[in-house]
Amino acid sequence: MKKLDIVLPPESVTNEAIAQRLYQAVTSGLESGHVKRKKLVWLELNGCSGNIISLLNGFQPDFEYAITQMVDIVYSNSMMVEDGEKAINRLFELAEGDEDFILGIEGAVALKNEGMYHLVGNRNGQPVTGLQAAKMLGEKASSVIAIGACAVDGGPSAARPNLSQSVGLQTVLDNREIIKLPGCPVHPDWFLGTLAHLLLYGQPELDQQQRPKMFYSDLLHDRCPRRPYFDKGVFSETLGEPYCLFKLGCRGPVTRIDCPTRQWNGHVNWPIGASTCIGCAQSGFPDRMAPFISYNTTRE
Amino acid sequence: MANHYTIDSEISAAFSEIQYLIQIIYSTGNPYARNLALNQLCNQTTHLKFLVQFLQTERNTALQQQAKPNATHPFQQTQTHTIPVQAGVEKNQIVPTQASRLPQPKNSPQQLYQSPRLLDQPAEAPYHSTEVLYQSTHIPYQSSRGLYQTPQTQFSSASNQSRQPYQIQEPSQSAQINQSAQPPFQPSRLLYPDVQRQRQIQSPTPAGNPNGQTFTREQLTQFTGMNGMPAYVAVNGVVYDVTNNAAWSLATHFGLKAGNDLTGEFASCHAGQNWILAQLKPVGRLV
Amino acid sequence: MSGRKRIVINPVTRLSGFLELDVTVEDNAVADAKTKGVMFRGFEQMMVGRSPFDAIYLTQRICGICSTAHSVASSTALEDALGVEVTEQGRYIRDIIHCCEFLQNHLRHFYQYTLPDFVKMPPEYPLFTSDNNDYRIPKEINDSLADHYFESLNYSRLAHQMLAVLGGKAPHNHGVFVGGFTTPPDAEKIIHIKSILDKISNFIENKMIPDTYTVAKYYPELFHLGGGPGNLMSYGAFNNYKELGTLYTDPLVYINRKTEAFDSKYIEEKIHYSWYKGNETSRPFDEIQAPDMDKEDAYTFVKAPRYKGVPMEVGPLARLWLSGEYRNGISAMDRTIARSLEAKKIAVIMKVLIDQIIPGTHVQKRWQVPEKAQGAGLVETTRGALGHWVKIENNLISFYQIITPSAWDFSASDESSKGTAELALMHTPLKDVENPVELGRILRSFDPCMSCATHVYRPGKEVKSIKVF
CATH class of the missing domain: 3.40.50.700 (NADH:ubiquinone oxidoreductase-like, 20kDa subunit)
Known part of the structure; x- marks a missing residue:
């Protein structure tokens, strides 16, 4: 052989x-x-x-x-x-x-x-x-x-x-x-x-x-460490809370990028570590990703 | 059930794919190709495992149905397994759906099946179809009937669908981790004493039977998803609720706003992808 | 040799954005100078009709090297409009984030942008080849400075890493917002930035400042060149904390050799030599003048911001001068030295601020946008005084005005005076007219950020041909 x-x-x-x-x-x-x-x-x-x-x-x-x-x-x-x-x-x-x-x-x-x-x-x-x-x-x-x-x-x-x-x-x-x-x-x-x-x-x-x-193949939302909160419907009411930011305007669910796992600046943090994702790696940014943040979204 | 035939064919396809991959592994001298094949093999076995478990779950459901014939309504039996709303579950609780207990393969079986040699990559998507991809990765298995169902049929079958205060639309393994209604880990709760973490159970659906609900365009414009109003959009005469749809953050989707008839936009961006509509919650008819 | 000669340098490299320099030389000295931005983006019109919160993230896209400055000015303007009072913790952490950007900018500007004017870089890389034959530093010292060029990359990168630890990512952070900052840092993050700051401080003290003085030693004539109007201005930097008082400088101006308090009511913009029609002079909250590219005499889209009718210099030298910490002089070399000294100063301020952090302090609320409001955000940033002015109507932005530091330093002429950098270039003697290295050295001492200065370009009407000269 x-x-x-x-x-x-x-x-x-x-x-x-x-x-x-x-x-x-x-x-x-x-x-x-x-x-x-x-x-x-x-x-x-x-x-x-x-x-x-x-x-x-x-x-x-x-x-x-x-x-x-x-x-x-x-x-x-x-x-x-x-x-x-x-x-x-x-x-x-x-x-x-x-x-x-x-x-x-x-x-x-x-x-x-x-x-x-x-x-x-x-x-x-x-x-x-x-x-x-x-x-x-x-x-x-x-x-x-x-x-x-x-x-x-x-x-x-x-x-x-x-x-x-x-x-x-x-x-x-x-x-x-x-x-x-x-x-x-x-x-x-x-x-x-x-x-x-x-x-x-x-x-x-x-x-x-x-x-x-x-x-650019993975959806940010699928690898987001806050995903369990989305699945359970636990949403942040203000920025800076550790829960899902979907109701504040996070564009992670429509953005394909490896930010959650790669992280930025020597792999220390990423946008959702601070605030919402604004979909900057998705086509149509910024107009089709706007508005970035709102507090008036209906929370069902 | 039609599902079983499709699953059977998926399983046999997976088996032949595995055999093929094993052949490659033995025949190729190229370590790179071999590693690719090995990875693919892993994916295929995961896929197979998923299918088998899925079959088991199906069987269990069938048994349950025999025991409680009214527990699940026909829409969910035949449509998809993503929204198997079970009656009798407390409304305040996050309903651990069947699907949420299922293991999730990385890609949908359909994608893997169609392109078994694609490594880890999602199916090609046309421009603007991220939402499509998103949905597809979260519907592990969809019966062919679901794929070709017209909105009207869904609408009528949806009439039985009592509106759930909260549904896990995109089940994932993570939901499995904790099935209790309250998130157990909230170390920062004390920091935000003013924030009510409890789920609000008010259903913003207009009173009355959704089956009979009709919307004029003018009425539809009120459902902007802002200030307590749910987010509704109309496509092909059917009004859907996108309030908690992940692709509709802030009730906007690639610059489109809720409260509008988006038939034209849907046709231009999601042509031939009517199955997307099948995943939405119909709430009425546009007149 | 005498006679007139015209020199056009475009691109002026090693700066952020695009700048054209157009000088006329007579008897080997600059007889006329024009600085022109050559890029249009139109950010102010872009803001109109958007959600007010979007301005914080979108105005950052004006500038890649100083994006945080815009997020700070924008949130400050919105806080003014929304009637939000920022907590001290909110200010501390926002200012720490801003400090990170000061450090990143100063390090990069000195080593990557300024140093190659004075130090011969390894010529085997095409990025560094140059015809400049006025390198005077002895080879051994020269080579150690060139090594520091590469060494500094690590520290500017770390400065951005600190920014990312608190702000998510850099450039274009997500951490600065109405109320100060978004996500409260915990002890791990605090010690992370403290540890980096320590390394950067050491580098600044042991390498950057000595290197600056080495350059100054071999190019002493620059202490007498690039003076400019001699008017200095600061909106106030790291000042007026409730418990800490003023750590750097208060809002002051130095005008006609006298220091006085700054008052925003004296800010105006003139358009005589800019492609606009309308009032010759306007205030930040006034209407926007209509553009007119056919206007005679005009040579730039950049307007001419003036304070009490005269051009001002802004930036590190202005701040150090006004705080009384550096009064050696106003020249190209003093500007460069001030930048390095300020880097050290910022590191010290940052340490003080970090010691004030109470970990886990949540400052975010559900901010509500009023139906109608207006606000101004005047802040000191890396390159100097930055102002954002916003008006809100129907809960949306209806007006946005930005005057950047580089718009002050690279302002157009008006009826009575040239712009700041233009004045600094005037009468500069050139050793070699074919290789006018002095011009680049003087220009770069201002740390031009033309991405910023030129965002204010407004559209010209369609014209068949454009006179560039």
């Missing part, structure tokens, strides 16, 4: 365990030279630039590891040393060259006045709009990742009355497959885990909304 080794106990297939295995695989892949550092463009469009801040909050891997071991970040408005035309030229060099790169975009694309409501820079005396940059790079990149609610479907930037006419990335890159990471902001693990998968195994498995299944 061939060396049919011992039948292993099943590996854990929780989202956390899968992501953890990915991180380990990236490390060993890079060390063995199996994986080479790809270029990453982190483009900030019409938004709050909160996703890059969230990326800095990553623990394992952290930002230092990401930029020294995983990818070469060639452009990031918030972090890069170069500025002005020298900075913006990097985008054009990539768009006009043959080099492979991954494009991560946070923020929505402002369409109003042909994109003039959001400029990313200035080149040869001409303004470079976010719209132009997104199209130019989006068509060229080997993979495109929409980072955060605004990039995915407009998010808060597109909240009514949406005066800047902001839209999600897909609207301007309609033929392009885009990996979508909704969330406001995106958890560093969601982005870095997706990036790790891209680097090592190619495209991660996506659901019908193009979200990686490893992070």
Whole structure:
């Protein structure tokens, strides 16, 4: 008989365990030279630039590891040393060259006045709009990742009355497959885990909304530690009580995300640990998740 | 019962799936694939266990019914097992339904059955259908009759359904942990002396037999789910109660508000998913 | 070399949001300077028609780096409108949450945004490559500062972790609300943040402050550059506690070299050089002027907030100056030093506040929204004075006005004066016009948060072409 080794106990297939295995695989892949550092463009469009801040909050891997071991970040408005035309030229060099790169975009694309409501820079005396940059790079990149609610479907930037006419990335890159990471902001693990998968195994498995299944498959409500209170009908009357927050406006029952088990900022807490879930990782945030909190709901 | 045939076929499908997975485990040299298969095997056995227990529960229910023929009304016998309201249970108590005692597989059997090689992932959902997924994960088993029942039939059968002050709509194992009406663990109760933890038992249903209840559009607009009014929505002429529906927090659902006729919205977002309606509590007819 | 030359820097990187700098250089010195925000979001209109409570979570989305500031200002404005009196415990914990954000901001602004202007970062990473050839710190010291760039990441991350322990997550916390905070911390959480705070305090004292003075030592000319109008303002920070009194600074302004009490009635916004039509001058609660992108002379959507008609500087230097703790001068380098010194100060304040916490104190109630009301929330945040003004009608928000710290520091010109940062740039001598590193150094000393400043952009009407220059 061939060396049919011992039948292993099943590996854990929780989202956390899968992501953890990915991180380990990236490390060993890079060390063995199996994986080479790809270029990453982190483009900030019409938004709050909160996703890059969230990326800095990553623990394992952290930002230092990401930029020294995983990818070469060639452009990031918030972090890069170069500025002005020298900075913006990097985008054009990539768009006009043959080099492979991954494009991560946070923020929505402002369409109003042909994109003039959001400029990313200035080149040869001409303004470079976010719209132009997104199209130019989006068509060229080997993979495109929409980072955060605004990039995915407009998010808060597109909240009514949406005066800047902001839209999600897909609207301007309609033929392009885009990996979508909704969330406001995106958890560093969601982005870095997706990036790790891209680097090592190619495209991660996506659901019908193009979200990686490893992070966005479980309904928050199903894994909520307060779920027993929901089932028993014990609802908090005010914020800050330890019972189910459904009657105060919790959007956990319509939000698919692994917050309850992953937790935030080094896995110490999560929104429901403080207040209600406002459905920031669900499409339609914020307008279709509003109102966030109310005290007038009928308590049957 | 029709249920038994479907369950039987589910069980045989699960068996053949298990055999298939065992073959894979022995034939593949790829440790990754083997682990996937092993995981799937675990899921399948859990599923099988669930089905067997389900059968047992069914049998017990049948026995009970023989003993007390009026205990369960026909609607629940044939519809789904999620709302087996048992008469004689004190109203103030949280009714431990049959389903709540059932073990819950991670996914609904249908999903597993249709896509046995999907690891742990829920079925693909179209845009906006999170509620659908939500429901489906909590209805472990649904008879085919339930799936194709029209709202009208439900409505008539619902006429017998006395409105329960509290129903566990989405049973889960956690309900099993404690079946008493009072949550036993409330360390912080003293912190909120002014908060009444007791369940309020007032039924906000309008007086009268729900079977005869009709709503004009104007009347419907009062049922906003706010300030003591229940949350009602109308679809295809039937008015449903969504007050305690998990997907209707603050009586809103993806920007839609209770108190409205949402026939068009339902059709555009949940086309072909009439079984969602089967899970709602009908309370009357829109005229 | 003489002659006029125009320099446009866009993007100005290493800041939050998008900023364009447009300067005219004459005889190697700045002869004219314009700071322009280049992003529009329209948050004030977005609030209209929403449930008042939604403002607390939604206005945070204005800014990723200082979201907590908006939640604090928004809840303060709502408390004013709803007639809610905040308990001391409510204030303490909300202020502790806010302190966490101060620390996160100051650490990141100094190490990630400011330091690369002065310290050569490892060039093997494309993020750090630069043509700047004015790096003066000797290699050994330079490299240790570059190491601290990476080391600091751990501490800013921990600052956000403290925030998350109390507020659920960061950025965009869920813990600040009407009444102070949402979920009461228990002893485990308190000791969690105490333990982190200890580490951060050590880092600030042993690394950040010495590093700041190292930078100051090698770039002393910045003590004479970037002065600005010399008017300072604070709405009052960590002040007026019932038992603790004032831990930092009271509401004060320093104007024409005199310190006086702050009064919100002197705040106004001017629009002469901004794309609006309507009253040239308006108060925060006034009507919103209609936008007009065809307006002659206008060059920005940012309005020009003024106090008693003059531009003000806000931020750490203003606060330290007004509290009397730092009076070395008003310049680009003083601003940077003040930021690091303030980080230490905040850590001390935070320790005092943490010692006041009574674990498990529940401050939340079933807040009721009145039919009609209005309220203002003026708070001191990382970058300075932040104001939210809200009006409620039919239980919904009917009006929302936000004046951010960066709107003060990067305000547009008015008829009589340029904006604060524009004044700071004026007459700056440039060593190398091709590589005007001085401009970025001065701008970043203000810690610009353009996501914040530009949220107030209002829509222009559709025009066929837009003059960018």
